[in-house]
Amino acid sequence: MPSLQESKLAFIGGGNMASAIIGGLVSEGVNKQNIYVSEPWDVNRDKLAAVGVRTTTVNSEAGADADIVIIAVKPQVTKGVCEELGASWTQRQTLPVVVSIAAGITLNSLQEWSRTSDGRSAHVVRVMPNTPALVGEGASGAFASADVTAAEKELVNSLLSSVSKATEWVDKEELLDVVTGLSGSGPAYFFAMVEHLVASATSLGLSQEQATRLATQTCLGAGKMLVESSDEPGQLRKNVTSPNGTTYAALQTFEALGFKETVDKAVKAATSRAAELGNTLAK
Numbered sequence: 001m002p003s004l005q006e007s008k009l010a011f012i013g014g015g016n017m018a019s020a021i022i023g024g025l026v027s028e029g030v031n032k033q034n035i036y037v038s039e040p041w042d043v044n045r046d047k048l049a050a051v052g053v054r055t056t057t058v059n060s061e062a063g064a065d066a067d068i069v070i071i072a073v074k075p076q077v078t079k080g081v082c083e084e085l086g087a088s089w090t091q092r093q094t095l096p097v098v099v100s101i102a103a104g105i106t107l108n109s110l111q112e113w114s115r116t117s118d119g120r121s122a123h124v125v126r127v128m129p130n131t132p133a134l135v136g137e138g139a140s141g142a143f144a145s146a147d148v149t150a151a152e153k154e155l156v157n158s159l160l161s162s163v164s165k166a167t168e169w170v171d172k173e174e175l176l177d178v179v180t181g182l183s184g185s186g187p188a189y190f191f192a193m194v195e196h197l198v199a200s201a202t203s204l205g206l207s208q209e210q211a212t213r214l215a216t217q218t219c220l221g222a223g224k225m226l227v228e229s230s231d232e233p234g235q236l237r238k239n240v241t242s243p244n245g246t247t248y249a250a251l252q253t254f255e256a257l258g259f260k261e262t263v264d265k266a267v268k269a270a271t272s273r274a275a276e277l278g279n280t281l282a283k
């Protein structure tokens, strides 16, 4: 098995998530000539070509001699893409490791859809990354099919580690849907929070620019404390909250309006949607 630096990587789909991972890989020093992206939309393709990676519009061309093929298209088009790739690999003796980042799509579907014309199926790893991969701060969950070897798992691990600070291998496939509801979709929860904080502070008189700088740095600072402090999140919260002070007033308001229940329902909605996508598209 080649190392990550020696491996040929193919991305099928060059949208938001593929661009984030590719950006992370390139800034980690992965050879751009070893990254080949297939993307139908010229705007996305041109952006990736500007980064210096190889591009094409033909999926089978990108995947022809790749060691790892990363399926980074929407769940709804994953079946067609896998069928196209599987058929094109019939002449290959050694099949690539397939890494799918499509929310919800099961290992079973991925292996069935990507069978070669002579009935062989690739070793598949399902991964749920997130967009902070672009700045080397991603969080990823992963689950491998039983036939994935230790060396293949290690290769995928080093791919993920180059863009993720936390890579969690889960021991049941369904848990990847929970990872999707937590960290896959999670960056959007924090972005929405910052949007609302800025809107609120702006309505109270701060300029948009000042409010954005303060809210953004607060988010980064809190995140850094969560990573670096030995205290639990609950303790860090308590450290900010003076008795009957300002934070207490805000947190009481959150609580009275059902903050915990809202977060719980939102994570469960995202988790269920991931499972639903997998079930609906399995046919």
Ligand SMILES: NC(=O)C1=CN([C@@H]2O[C@H](COP(=O)(O)OP(=O)(O)OC[C@H]3O[C@@H](n4cnc5c(N)ncnc54)[C@H](OP(=O)(O)O)[C@@H]3O)[C@@H](O)[C@H]2O)C=CC1
Pocket (backbone or CB within 6 Å): 012, 013, 014, 015, 016, 017, 018, 038, 039, 040, 041, 044, 059, 072, 073, 074, 075, 077, 080, 081, 101, 102, 103, 128, 129, 130, 131, 184, 185
């Ligand atoms: N965005 C995120 O935060 C995360 C996304 N994911 C998963 O990653 C996958 C991609 O999501 P995201 O990057 O946001 O989506 P995007 O729509 O940004 O990217 C998908 C890309 O695939 C292209 N595409 C469409 N059809 C084909 C095809 N047949 N062959 C090759 N490329 C094709 C699309 O082109 P065109 O626009 O022309 O259709 C588009 O550029 C999804 O399955 C999603 O569940 C996982 C974790 C996080």
Ligand SMILES: O=C(O)[C@@H]1CCC=N1
Pocket (backbone or CB within 6 Å): 103, 180, 184, 185
């Ligand atoms: O919203 C979505 O479906 C994708 C999966 C996780 C993040 N974005």
